[in-house]
Amino acid sequence: MKTSLYLGIDVSKGYADFCLLNAAREVVGKPFQLFDIDEDYERLERYLGKVIKENNTMQIYAAVESTGSYENHWLDFLYSLREKYPIKVARLNPLGVSKSRQADMKVQVTDRTSSEAIARYLINHADSVKYYEPDSYARYRAVLSHIMLLTKQRVQLMNKLRQHLYLYFPEILPYCRNSFSEYVLKLLELYPTSEAMAKFRRSKKNAIAYSTRIDWEALRERCKLRESLDTDELAEMMIRDSVRQIQDYSLKIDKMYDLLYDRLPQDKLKILMSMPGIAKKTAVVLLCVIGDVSRFEGPHQIVGYFGLYPVIKESGDGKKKPHMSRKGNVLLRKSLYMSAMVACTHDPYLRSIYLRSVEKGMPKISAICKIMKKMLRMLYGMLSNNQHYNPQIDVMYRERYEQRKASIIDERQVEGNEEFERCIDLAPISKKNAYIRKEQTSAAIQTRGLCRQPAAPSDFLPKP
Numbered sequence: 001m002k003t004s005l006y007l008g009i010d011v012s013k014g015y016a017d018f019c020l021l022n023a024a025r026e027v028v029g030k031p032f033q034l035f036d037i038d039e040d041y042e043r044l045e046r047y048l049g050k051v052i053k054e055n056n057t058m059q060i061y062a063a064v065e066s067t068g069s070y071e072n073h074w075l076d077f078l079y080s081l082r083e084k085y086p087i088k089v090a091r092l093n094p095l096g097v098s099k100s101r102q103a104d105m106k107v108q109v110t111d112r113t114s115s116e117a118i119a120r121y122l123i124n125h126a127d128s129v130k131y132y133e134p135d136s137y138a139r140y141r142a143v144l145s146h147i148m149l150l151t152k153q154r155v156q157l158m159n160k161l162r163q164h165l166y167l168y169f170p171e172i173l174p175y176c177r178n179s180f181s182e183y184v185l186k187l188l189e190l191y192p193t194s195e196a197m198a199k200f201r202r203s204k205k206n207a208i209a210y211s212t213r214i215d216w217e218a219l220r221e222r223c224k225l226r227e228s229l230d231t232d233e234l235a236e237m238m239i240r241d242s243v244r245q246i247q248d249y250s251l252k253i254d255k256m257y258d259l260l261y262d263r264l265p266q267d268k269l270k271i272l273m274s275m276p277g278i279a280k281k282t283a284v285v286l287l288c289v290i291g292d293v294s295r296f297e298g299p300h301q302i303v304g305y306f307g308l309y310p311v312i313k314e315s316g317d318g319k320k321k322p323h324m325s326r327k328g329n330v331l332l333r334k335s336l337y338m339s340a341m342v343a344c345t346h347d348p349y350l351r352s353i354y355l356r357s358v359e360k361g362m363p364k365i366s367a368i369c370k371i372m373k374k375m376l377r378m379l380y381g382m383l384s385n386n387q388h389y390n391p392q393i394d395v396m397y398r399e400r401y402e403q404r405k406a407s408i409i410d411e412r413q414v415e416g417n418e419e420f421e422r423c424i425d426l427a428p429i430s431k432k433n434a435y436i437r438k439e440q441t442s443a444a445i446q447t448r449g450l451c452r453q454p455a456a457p458s459d460f461l462p463k464p
Helices: 036-056 073-082 094-102 111-124 139-169 172-177 182-190 194-198 216-224 232-261 266-273 280-290 297-303 332-346 350-357 363-383 391-407 418-425 433-446
Strands: 005-013 015-022 032-035 057-065 087-092
Touching: 005 111, 015 111, 015 297, 032 194, 032 418, 057 073, 073 087, 087 094, 139 172, 139 232, 139 280, 139 332, 139 433, 172 182, 172 194, 172 216, 194 216, 194 280, 216 297, 232 280, 266 280, 266 363, 280 332, 280 363, 297 363, 332 350, 332 363, 350 363, 350 391, 363 391, 418 433
Parallel strands: 005 057, 057 087
Antiparallel strands: 005 015, 015 032
């Protein structure tokens, strides 16, 4: 009789630990360790061939944890063996493996036990594991990750530059409260301190002086009025160096965005950019992170992937206020937030949804998050059907949903509420819980079942 085997791989920097289990969660052979070199790849291939032959194996399921790219070599190698051996390989979320280990009451954490926990996760959650397929957008996401790193470093430099300017050139700070514009950076490169600005003279060489965005004469006079001017060459060097690094980071970031834009599928980018509020950079971020939209089963999955869903925690009488999840891609949420703000201003359809939500009492920031979720669901449909932005399609689906919701309202939803209230009075529940349940029942009666339902359906309650 052919059997299935489960191979857990705990990847570390430069090596990996392997543990093979059968369907009964018994260890097959001895756990072993291999290095991330070609010779050990060949040993692993010979080992798999031997195991398949000796155990009459029908299928080997292998898995690695996501470690931030250290697992990629093992993942690609095992995937390349699929034509030679009956093997499937998956990349697992470490959080799921950790929770599964806790559920199995495993306390010790070593490389060997970690590989065994991965194999046990494959057995316990066989229905939910998605097996690996090459992703053409993976390298683009790596570039996007590098852009995020450069952006953080640029922000750190800007914050440090503001500290220096507060000490040596506070007069310029009102002109860079939000960000450092290009003309302000050029000015600081020429005149990094108040003393240098006080000595400013108009000439053809300093073309920046003829900009109309700043009253240069007034700025120079304010610098002259300072009681003591700092004459520190080190301060000038620090400010100039910070300015040049910020400019270099900006050039690198813009160049990387341009390269990504040129290499990504242009038809997909055009579809994304057809939605109001989404420009070139936001479209690049969205497409890099989303990748092939077919990997999501539906719009609810893509919303969950980016953390745009409410987190609800209720236990007994205790309830916490729902809040948006912070999981998912941070850069995408930031980009989508700014796009939603623009869309709420310039797009009539999304603006109407935003205003309607605010009129109902929803906080403005929550209404914007609602628009973000709406935009992401619409983007899923646009990419799935290769269609440009058309709000009428969403209107059609909303009307169809309202009709379907109205058709499933059953008169039985309001039957038996009096009996349910009697059960509430008799049940040994807390005063707070009883009050909440009565309020829910009252709302269900008034709206004929359109609001939140009581805990037990009407046909569950005993008939008088």
